[in-house]
Amino acid sequence: MAAAGGGALKDVKSKAELESTVAQGAPVVLHFWASWCEASKHMDQVFSHLSIDFPLARFLRVEAEEQPEISEAYSVSAVPFFVLFKDGKAVDTLEGADPSSLANKVAKVAGSIGTKEPAAPASLGMAAGPTVLETVKELAKENGASPSPIQLPSGIGDELKKRLQQLVNSHPIMLFMKGNPESPKCGFSQKVVDILKKEKVKFGSFDILTDNEVREGLKKFANWPTFPQLYCKGELLGGCDIAIAMHESGELREIFRDHGINVFDPNEGKLIEPDGGKGGIVDASGLSTALNDRLRNLINSSPVMLFMKGRPDEPRCGFSRKVVDILRQEKVTFESFDILTDDEVRQGLKVYSNWSSYPQLYIEGELIGGSDIVLEMQKSGELNKLLVEKGISFGETLKDRLKRLINSSAIMLFMKGTPDAPRCGFSSKVVNALKKDGLEFGSFDILTDEEVRQGLKTFSNWPTFPQLYYKGELIGGCDIVLELHNNGELKVTLSE
Numbered sequence: 001m002a003a004a005g006g007g008a009l010k011d012v013k014s015k016a017e018l019e020s021t022v023a024q025g026a027p028v029v030l031h032f033w034a035s036w037c038e039a040s041k042h043m044d045q046v047f048s049h050l051s052i053d054f055p056l057a058r059f060l061r062v063e064a065e066e067q068p069e070i071s072e073a074y075s076v077s078a079v080p081f082f083v084l085f086k087d088g089k090a091v092d093t094l095e096g097a098d099p100s101s102l103a104n105k106v107a108k109v110a111g112s113i114g115t116k117e118p119a120a121p122a123s124l125g126m127a128a129g130p131t132v133l134e135t136v137k138e139l140a141k142e143n144g145a146s147p148s149p150i151q152l153p154s155g156i157g158d159e160l161k162k163r164l165q166q167l168v169n170s171h172p173i174m175l176f177m178k179g180n181p182e183s184p185k186c187g188f189s190q191k192v193v194d195i196l197k198k199e200k201v202k203f204g205s206f207d208i209l210t211d212n213e214v215r216e217g218l219k220k221f222a223n224w225p226t227f228p229q230l231y232c233k234g235e236l237l238g239g240c241d242i243a244i245a246m247h248e249s250g251e252l253r254e255i256f257r258d259h260g261i262n263v264f265d266p267n268e269g270k271l272i273e274p275d276g277g278k279g280g281i282v283d284a285s286g287l288s289t290a291l292n293d294r295l296r297n298l299i300n301s302s303p304v305m306l307f308m309k310g311r312p313d314e315p316r317c318g319f320s321r322k323v324v325d326i327l328r329q330e331k332v333t334f335e336s337f338d339i340l341t342d343d344e345v346r347q348g349l350k351v352y353s354n355w356s357s358y359p360q361l362y363i364e365g366e367l368i369g370g371s372d373i374v375l376e377m378q379k380s381g382e383l384n385k386l387l388v389e390k391g392i393s394f395g396e397t398l399k400d401r402l403k404r405l406i407n408s409s410a411i412m413l414f415m416k417g418t419p420d421a422p423r424c425g426f427s428s429k430v431v432n433a434l435k436k437d438g439l440e441f442g443s444f445d446i447l448t449d450e451e452v453r454q455g456l457k458t459f460s461n462w463p464t465f466p467q468l469y470y471k472g473e474l475i476g477g478c479d480i481v482l483e484l485h486n487n488g489e490l491k492v493t494l495s496e
Helices: 015-023 036-054 068-073 097-112 121-128 132-141 159-169 189-199 212-222 240-250 250-258 288-300 318-329 345-355 371-380 384-390 397-408 425-436 450-458 478-486
Strands: 009-011 028-034 058-063 081-086 089-095 172-178 202-208 229-232 235-238 304-308 335-338 359-363 364-371 411-415 441-445 466-469 473-476
Touching: 015 028, 015 058, 015 068, 028 036, 036 058, 036 097, 068 304, 081 097, 121 202, 159 172, 172 189, 189 240, 189 250, 212 371, 212 450, 235 240, 235 318, 240 250, 288 304, 288 345, 304 318, 318 371, 318 384, 345 450, 364 371, 371 384, 397 450, 411 425, 473 478
Parallel strands: 009 058, 028 058, 172 202, 304 335, 411 441
Antiparallel strands: 028 081, 081 089, 172 229, 229 235, 304 359, 359 364, 411 466, 466 473
16 A cells, blocks of 8 residues: 555565565564554554655555564564664564654664654654544553564353353364365465365365454464364364474374274275274384383372473363363362473373373373373363262362462463563563573463462462562562663572
């Protein structure tokens, strides 16, 4: 879309297109926005007027949720978000609805408007007009100029939640995508469709472009901001990147088979019937004595032992999260082992237990099963009965759990998302500050556990996240951490 006076706005359609434009060396201003975010819409007007005032710069727009590859490349977790480039390199960023800051930053990379006229926010005032500026100022005042997390467009009503639950469970394998399997409307959806076809499994699909209520609601429902979204037996597996990785490792086929879904042997071309979760590895003789002993010791290291992907505070798959949630609902004290950290244990335990997938739950050294079996036992009351018969301890209070989490690492960060994938701008800033100071820290994604999220606000008397703790004591949130970092005091404070 061309703007009058020589400025131009362009919507970027791919990462390659962006990199090509940036590589040309001219000043580039990139605006990440979202259709549901009011601050984005208002700042887009400011952005448009700046393109008129600075005709020598390139002004590019990216709809953050439509271009996850670009958003991830620049660690965008909230909108509005701006990245500024000069001489082919990213030199500055800005989060939130702050027109004056944006104008100043653009002026720094794009130079003056004319040969004698300095570029300054005053030019923005003339170009944008009082109505736009007043609207943005009011918006900034209401929200503290804070950006909006990408994954939180709106709440979900009971009716919509019920509908989404029905859709997610409408097929054993369910894909929410752009377009349909015969005619995908985005490259990421196309890739997941291709993977499912290669796996030769039947799957249902829903075109989120045909229903905006489902499209926006599912982001909140699944706590996953982009599409496609792939589900197995009602559990979110992930998006395009996760589906590709699981397919390439063979793990996707294992998950389908172990959850009762017919799959085809790619070598034999024969249908493999599901076997109730067992993986068909029956010969345990290949395990060394040392590994056998190690696995036995691990299994018996706690009365209730869970082998899972990730940790209880940061599960790395929906099935592991389900079992963790069940054990917490039953108020059971348990230990866990992250099989992603040790491939010898991961592969060996499949043989040892004759169970090819994870999670695996053991009680007093005996295999109970995976997520489906544990869920069924909980629903029938068998799980509680078994735990009582085995004399398993119950009843860790929320306060005890919060204390345990806070003290699980000397430096402990409660944040939105994970250090590798923060889900809000403030969490991202604290992670970056800790990393820049070379500090090792533990973390907990409060988006994965509403009990911890709400409980910690009361426990610490601190209403927002992120929250940073050192040796069990609250240091503070984003502003305090950044102030300590900028003053060179963060590393000293967290090393005393």
